[in-house]
Amino acid sequence: MLASSLLQVLSYGAVASAHFHVLYPEWRGDSLTLDTASQWIWPCANISETTNGTRTKWPTTGGSISINGSHEFAFTYVNLALGRNVTNFNISLVENFNQTGAGELCLKDSVGAALKEGLEKSNLTEEALDGKDASLQVIQIAHSGSALYNCMDITFSKDAKVLEDDKCKNGTGVGGTEIGAAEAHSHEGGEESTGEDKKGAAVSVKPFVGSGVVAVVMAVLL
Numbered sequence: 370m371l372a373s374s375l376l377q378v379l380s381y382g383a384v385a386s387a388h389f390h391v392l393y394p395e396w397r398g399d400s401l402t403l404d405t406a407s408q409w410i411w412p413c414a415n416i417s418e419t420t421n422g423t424r425t426k427w428p429t430t431g432g433s434i435s436i437n438g439s440h441e442f443a444f445t446y447v448n449l450a451l452g453r454n455v456t457n458f459n460i461s462l463v464e465n466f467n468q469t470g471a472g473e474l475c476l477k478d479s480v481g482a483a484l485k486e487g488l489e490k491s492n493l494t495e496e497a498l499d500g501k502d503a504s505l506q507v508i509q510i511a512h513s514g515s516a517l518y519n520c521m522d523i524t525f526s527k528d529a530k531v532l533e534d535d536k537c538k539n540g541t542g543v544g545g546t547e548i549g550a551a552e553a554h555s556h557e558g559g560e561e562s563t564g565e566d567k568k569g570a571a572v573s574v575k576p577f578v579g580s581g582v583v584a585v586v587m588a589v590l591l
């Protein structure tokens with residue numbers, strides 16, 4: 370039973386034109402058609418780093434990222450790894466973002482702050498980034514809860530620009546929201562409550578948060 374449903378999932382992945390395309394920066398290769406590629410494979414869909422010099426020049430202040438997703442929604446992450454032949458994508462540029470609506474999704478200039486923060490943690494300056502090679506990794510968690518991977522190779526350049534508006538558009542009905550914890554609920558009537566009230570609130574809130582998580586998991590499975 371488990372084996373057959375697993376096969377079903379795998380064959381769906383192989384046959385359907387599901388999953389996502391990367392439109393910008395140029396991806397390492399078309400992971401939907403290359404024989405040895407599979408978006409299920411961490412960290413980069415089993416596609417090696419670009420060797421033919423076609424890296425995209427990407428601004429040191431953070432560039433645009435554009436994908437075309439086939440799923441009605443997918444939890445989306447973008448990570449950055451500095452250097453060449455890297456597997457340590459330790460700088461998060463986009464986190465906990467729920468892409469909604471299938472189609473083209475473009476983040477024009479929204480990763481600058483996250484990049485800056487990541488550089489600070491790595492003790493790197495924006496100036497030092499100029500001319501450095503790096504790879505971007507896009508992860509989507511969609512149907513069945515599996516993660517899909519694609520990577521793009523870049524060279525940071527202080528002269529590179531973000532995409533023009535006409536090249537960075539969201540498809541009709543495509544957008545996204547940041548996924549947050551159900552914190553709003555635990556703050557209800559929070560500020561003025563006594564220590565004891567807080568304890569009581571925390572206890573009563575817990576099952577609610579739990580069911581929220583279950584609902585999210587259910588949604589992914591559907």
Ligand SMILES: [Cu+2]
Nearest residue numbers: 387388389511
């Ligand atoms: Cu898919």
